[in-house]
Amino acid sequence: MRILMVGAGLSGAVIGRKLAEAGHDITVVDARAHVAGNCHTERDSATGVMVHVYGPHIFHTDDEEVWNYVTGFETFKAYKNRVKTTSKGQVFSLPINLHTINQFYGKTMRPDEARDFISEVADTSIEDPQTFEEQALRFVGPDLYEAFFKGYTMKQWGMHPSELPASILKRLPVRFNYDDNYFFHKFQGMPENGYTAMVERILDHPRISVHLNTAFERAEKDQWDHVFYSGPLDGWFDYALGRLGYRTLDFERFTYEGDYQGCAVMNYGEEDVPYTRITEHKHFSPWESHDGSVLYREFSRACTADDIPYYPIRQVREKALLADYVARAEKETGVTFVGRLGTYRYLDMDVTIREALDTADAFLAQGQDTPAFVKAPL
CATH class of the missing domain: 3.40.50.720 (NAD(P)-binding Rossmann-like Domain)
Known part of the structure; x- marks a missing residue:
């Protein structure tokens, strides 16, 4: 044919x-x-x-x-994708792991201690989370939600996490060890x-x-x-019948002589920082060596007819x-x-x-x- x-x-x-x-x-x-x-x-x-x-x-x-x-x-x-995030004047590892928890709370907890601690700060009264916000509060509590999820999500999706379904965060990665590999998959x-x-x-x-x-x-x-x-x-x-809704991305490209941020992805979870993250592309090819560096600041916004659609809102x-x-x-x-x-x-x-x-x-x-x-x- x-x-x-x-x-x-x-x-x-x-x-x-x-x-x-x-x-x-x-x-x-x-x-x-x-x-x-x-x-x-x-x-x-x-x-x-x-x-x-x-x-x-x-x-x-x-x-x-x-x-x-x-x-x-x-x-x-x-x-291995090892994401960092800047929040409250510090750099933390994502997904939330034992290092993140100990650093954020200024503690030296062992895994079982950290698990019990998070259970205490989490809002266990939320039995069946329906929204993104409820899902985050149920599993990590208000402090970690505010620091790592709330502002980032508002910038990424253009709406409050209480308006988003829990399914977006249905598998909230929280690790009670020092594994900072972002993905769980066998092949990466x-x-x-x-x-x-x-x-x-x-x-x-x-x-x-x-x-x-x-x-x-x-x-x-x-x-x-x-x-x-x-x-x-x-x-x-x-x-x-009308246009299906998407979020699109604007990239602010800049270069740097040397190593700008020391990692491939640096998130910015605070709402007053207008971009969601900075990506430094030479770190996506760690087997190569380059003196110069190419970076993108990412800005998320509503997609118009002339934009490239990225994320379906659904x-x-x-x-x-x-x-x-x-x-x-x-x-x-x-x-x-x-x-x-x-x-x-x-x-x-x-x-x-x-x-x-x-x-x-x-x-x-x-x-x-x-x-x-x-x-x-x-």
Whole structure:
């Protein structure tokens, strides 16, 4: 078949590669000048630093098949995400661990002592947390919530934590040991030559043609036997029912000669600091050595029509609008909606790849009867 991938990010690349290997002819279009979507990386010409152009992406997964997939296209180097945060004039480790607790409270507690202490300061009267704020108060108490979660969350989401669902913080990481590795996953790493090089290799197949700086128009759909669409779900319908809500990011790029902050990610949890974090990109490639440094200050705000959408809000209003768009999408034929934008869900890279592999399998089994959503957005 002649199949179109709208978007040259992870979803389009992975689905396209698997279908090309099965003998289909794949055309990939992307409105941007590069592949890899928001995980695009490129070397800074002045410093040589590998820069995560749309903000840092750290690969972590427990899915061994997905890990084997990405390492088949790129060498991954060991990398542990160790986040720091500045609060009340001090630097602390995140996620909250035994060092964080002892430093914050000026104590030298052992694990069992710290566990009992947190149980005492936590608001155990909240039996079934419904909001982000209740979830944080229930598990760490007001002091740690105020220092590390409240201000950061207000800046990131543009609303008070009492307005956000508890699910955003449903697995609040609190460790009663000195483990400061941000993720729990078995496989963690960074691509030695960046994500763009990896995606370029995935797309490097004789049955795949890639066209960058190429916008897709829905009127073109019937030129193809099937379309896999990783653009915004509401955009497919020309936003006829209104726009789904997203948060976007503004990056204030600056350089420094030397080591600016000594770590890859420094959060700023206090509300009066306008940015959420500073990322220093050379620390995402610790196997390299660079004198100069490239850094981003990140500012979160509401996404407008001209912005790059990053985080789907998925509050009550958005979910209602999403349901209406899903109902329309399920009546479409010859198109399958995929990825973060196509299904209006926040997806880590490993989940994106897993769903792309599963979607390709579904198409190989069902052909043009493949539904609009292999993974339901609701």
